Structures are given as C-alpha cells and as structure tokens.
Amino acid sequence: GATIKSFIEDSGAGIKISPQDNNYIGLSDRIVTVTGSFEEEMRAIDLILSKLTEDPLYLQSMNAPLSYSVGTAAYNSSYGPNGVGGRYPNNKEDRGNSLTIGVADEHIGVVVGRGGRNILEISQASGARIKISDRGDFMSGTSNRKVTITGSLRAIRAAEAMINQKVASVTER
Template sequence: MESKVSEGGLSVTLTIRLLMHGKEVGSIIGKKGETVKRMREESGARINISEGNCPERIVTITGPTDAIFKAFAMVAYKFEEDIVNSMSNSPATSKPPVTLRLVVPASQCGSLIGKGGSKIKEIRESTGAQVQVAGDMLPNSTERAVTISGTPDAIIQCVRQICVVMLESPPKGATIPYRPKPASTPVIFAGGQAYTIQGQYAIPHPDLTKLHQLALQQTPFPPLGQTNPAFPGEKLSLHSSEEAPNLMGQSSGLDASPPASTHELTIPNDLIGCIIGRQGTKINEIRQMSGAQIKIANATEGSSERQVTITGSPANISLAQYLINARLTSEVTGMGAL
C-alpha cells in the first residue's frame, strides 16, 4: 500500500480491524441498527461487523483516512457515553478510560513497538493514551491485539499515529486474519427436534434438526474427501464390518436397531487439531451429536496422517462423517464452525 502525506494528513484508503465484545458491538449497532447507520453516514467510512453467535466480533472500518478517524472518534465517544451512563448507577467515583482493541498483522507489530520499545513509548508520551501490544498471536491467525486506552481524544491521536506506522511498514508475507470462534452451546435431541441450550431455555435449531432427521432416515452423506474440493489431495479409506454388539447406546435418540458398522478414514496431522478441539471439546461434541463412537489413533512416526475409526449404526456414522467434514471445511475456509 503506498502512502503519501499531504497537508491535511494522510490521503490514502485504509482498513482497520477492531475486536469487540458482544456488549460493545450492541452499543455500536444501536436499536434497529440506527447507531451504526448514523456512524456510516456521518463519517463516510464503511463499517462492517462480523456475523455469528460469538463472544467476540470483528468490526472492520474502511475508507479514506479522514473518514476512518471520524468513525473512530464516533466509536470512542459512544463508548465514553456508555461508561458515563453505567456510572450513574454505580458508586464508583473515578471514570475508567475508554478501551479499544485493534487487530494488527504480527509482521507490523515490530515497527509499532520500535527498537527497544522507542516507537510505542513515543506514541504513549505524545498522545497520552496507554498502548499495549499483545505478546502472543490471536488463535489460528498471524495477527495480534493492540489495546489502546485513554480519553476519546487521546485514542483518536493514538490511532492516527498507528495508521502512519502501518502505512510506512506494510505487512510482510501473507496475513491469516483472526476470526472469532462461535460460542459452543450444548445440543439435545427430543421428539425428533434438535435444541441448543441458551441460558435456561432450549431453542429449536432447524439446521441440526435437519441433520438429525437425515440421520434417522439413514440418508448417507457424501464421503469425506470425495466431493469436497477443499481437500483434493486427501486420502480417505472406508471399511465396513458387521459387529454384533451395538456400541451406539440408547441415549442419543437415534435409531438403534441396525447392526453397528465401523468406518475408518485418515485425516492429515495438521488438520486433526480442529477435529479434536481444545481439551477434546470438539470431538466430544461430534460424539454427542452423532451418537457414534469415534476413536483417533495416536500419531505414528514418519506418517503425516492419523487414523480415525467411527463405530455405530449407518445413520450415526453418516452424521459423524458430516460433522467431521463440516469441521474440516470450516478450518480450511475460515468460516464459523457448525
């Protein structure tokens, strides 16, 4: 990206990404989207908010630099207004600072910090804002969070200086953007319907109900790797064998009458993590939702693949395969998980 500095400041188009919690996003959107609509119209910047039922969302602000600074000013003042409103019901006397979190490619963070921390110190001293660059990259990305806190005016000045640094030092190499993961919610099946648990309520989930009904009808899903262009080189081996005991159990609500089968498939080592999830959360979800038993073999030396064995009725197996495929697709395409 080329930068040219003119009398009135920077005259280029920029994209800045912000990481916000759900409550902050709600404040920016406003009732029926009125607040964000006004921000877009008055600043002239494009403001996009990532979709999804996530605890965190990405807010992308794009436009000429003067439009970006106007949009940032409006966001900062809105957050300050929220702080003032919350304090009217609170005994606290000192007003907390406004805090924004930018998402910046890790390759640009060195320039932002400067040699021996000289640049970040200069930004702190000249703007009066506190600036912290996270030491670790955000999950599954090559980006870091840069937290700015202070008065709205200090934040706007700070963002101006950060924009100058980012324009003078473009990202090196490919950037893998951070995408917040959806909040995982428990799923239950009852009366042929799938429900997700949200707080004290069970909310009907049409997509999972559809999967559940397909599984009950024993409609096989396309085998993993054969129809999905995202995995052209992936090997998939399927074996089926009749086994006398039904290993599925009766608790999942799926049809337990057909004899249990076993299917085996191989998944590349570098993708197995997205199937297992942190502390096994994802694989346990897939087991619960499909009613199938799923075993992942340990890594073998010299092999770039892991063996996955799925046991259960044909319906359980096809649903487990579908869910594994959905996890792999979401990982490769960067879309939200199912």
C-alpha cells in the same frame, strides 16, 4: 423442494442444495449447506440422513469408497438387521459398523478441540464412538491420521459430516 421445505420448517435450520448441473467433474454428488444453531443443524442433518437411507441406491453407495478430499475411507460393512435406524448405542448390531477416514495431521486439532470438547460434542450429537490414531500413526502412504467412527449407519454418517464440517471450516480460510 417440498421435502426440503418441510425439513427447514421442522429443524429451523437453513438448507441449501447445489443445482444438479453444478457438479464436480466425475461426481454426481450435490453439496448440501446447513446453517443455524448447533441443535438446528443436527436436526436438519438427521432429517436429511433419514430421507437418504430410505433410498436403496443411496444405501448401495454407502459401501463405495468416498471421494472427499478429506481422505481415504475404509468400511467394515457387517450391518445387522437393525443397521439402519435410530441411535441405539448399546445395540449389538451397531458395534460392527465402522468407518475409518483420514484427516490431515494439521487438522486433527480442530476436530478434537480444546480439551477434547469438539470430538466429545460430535460423539454425543451423533451417537457414534470416535477414535483418533496416535501421533505418527498415519493411513498408509499419507500424513493423514486415522479417525475411526463406530455406531449405527446414521450415527456414522452424522459424525462423518460433522468432522468434515470442522475440517472444511479451517481449510476454507
């Protein structure tokens, strides 16, 4: 509780974590809800990810397939010695880190945003490069477009969280 309190004070964002006994069947993951201005939310996510990357068990789970309903995940886990760290977009080690997730074709519009505004914002805030597959280029056996996120481990996780948040905002309506 003290860690979360300090994150709330530092970021100015509201942070709520689901109870440990309220997990989905088969998952030990807990849901973290972050509220506030865009800057407050990004600061809170950065603090949370920093804390998570200190945990060796969390780092091991980074290479496991994700269980989101958003789609399938495929990792290229060629992490360099500086693979976990701050945002260094020009760092050679960071170029090898990539994550490909599937986003339902009908939700790509909200991820990209009008004139590419959302995807640009996500890229700038996270420090990750994001590439979306062309129309009709789907993850095999699905109608999910491929969204490839490249950068440091922290940048990838931040971008992934923001993309998932955009998708959740339209699927919860």
